[in-house]
């Protein structure tokens with residue numbers, strides 16, 4: 406049987422690797438990162454970055470389970486590819502003691518038997534002197550199995566390990582498909598190709614291939630990267646990832662100093678005050694080519710100052726990205742027919758656990774059933 410995975414992003418590259426390891430004949434079809442985002446006319450990916458927080462703690466059991474399964478395999482993927490993508494610097498969740506968000510974290514840590522160190526405000530100040538927290542703040546620190554990954558390097562690692570295991574990679578776009586009795590014909594730039602079964606892992610560009618068959622909303626995100634001089638980066642060398650559990654709004658999250666392909670070191674704060682709904686593929690492409698929402702970077706800079714008032718910022722860069730949400734906040738691990746399957750809908754949290762989402766996609770496309778803990782996504 407001939408299998409195809411469409412989309413060489415985080416989930417698709419993982420799915421293809423798992424399928425090759427299972428001995429299947431698999432072709433992964435999808436382009437790499439464009440050289441120039443502003444002039445690119447094709448599809449984009451949500452992994453063109455160097456920092457994504459990873460952690461086991463997640464209030465939703467599905468995501469926690471998928472994340473922990475993936476984190477447990479990071480070492481195996483690094484060893485098979487020779488590419489490092491994981492920094493186990495830990496992840497700190499901090500917020501007002503007694504708030505419902507902090508109580509939920511304690512419940513989740515107990516539910517999943519995750520080891521988290523507890524810090525009161527004074528202990529937070531001693532252990533993480535570069536952060537500032539308001540009176541009454543406390544923290545839970547997941548020191549092991551948490552930190553950050555480079556999504557770019559993870560995709561490269563999955564591709565390298567996948568190709569070594571037998572994945573054939575075709576770096577081009579699929580512009581459409583026909584699901585017929587004799588197989589699924591994919592329309593690729595190099596011509597039509599027929600497969601017995603196909604897994605779509607096309608992220609924010611899924612509607613171009615499957616329309617609105619599955620409900621999913623794609624939102625534009627504006628991200629600000631703050632450049633640091635080398636000495637400032639060295640001062641923050643022990644900084645973990647931080648998620649501030651804001652009682653009044655979405656949680657801003659902060660990544661520690663990370664070196665980017667331009668050779669510079671940046672810290673990143675993620676927070677978007679506004680959900681920018683992108684209605685179709687043309688909107689999503691235009692968003693990736695844009696400068697994001699004007700003014701958001703100033704708001705983000707004010708928020709980073711709240712948490713890191715002494716941070717010496719040497720420069721600022723704004724980048725755009727998209728996240729795809731399903732109505733129940735779970736991915737679509739679905740069968741669209743006997744031959745066509747999906748692994749889409751990362752709900753803003755599917756970098757860290759993409760290896761397990763890819764594995765689950767590989768299970769369904771090859772005729773297997775989702776495990777009990779994951780059936781709600783099917």
Ligand SMILES: Cc1cc2nc3c(=O)[nH]c(=O)nc-3n(C[C@H](O)[C@H](O)[C@H](O)COP(=O)(O)OP(=O)(O)OC[C@H]3O[C@@H](n4cnc5c(N)ncnc54)[C@H](O)[C@@H]3O)c2cc1C
Pocket residue numbers: 411412413414415416417434435436448449450451452456457458459556577578579580606607608609610611613614626628675726727728748749750751752753754755756757758759
């Ligand atoms: C600003 C931001 C911050 C985030 N922070 C975190 C975080 O801290 N932790 C975390 O776990 N997650 C985080 N996420 C979420 C995470 O990055 C996404 O959930 C993840 O990238 C989804 O993976 P994917 O494989 O579905 O999509 P992608 O990685 O976007 O891959 C989809 C791939 O499909 C390809 N494709 C699309 N259409 C076609 C086609 N027709 N033919 C061929 N190929 C096609 C694209 O080129 C792309 O490579 C963040 C996301 C954003 C935007």
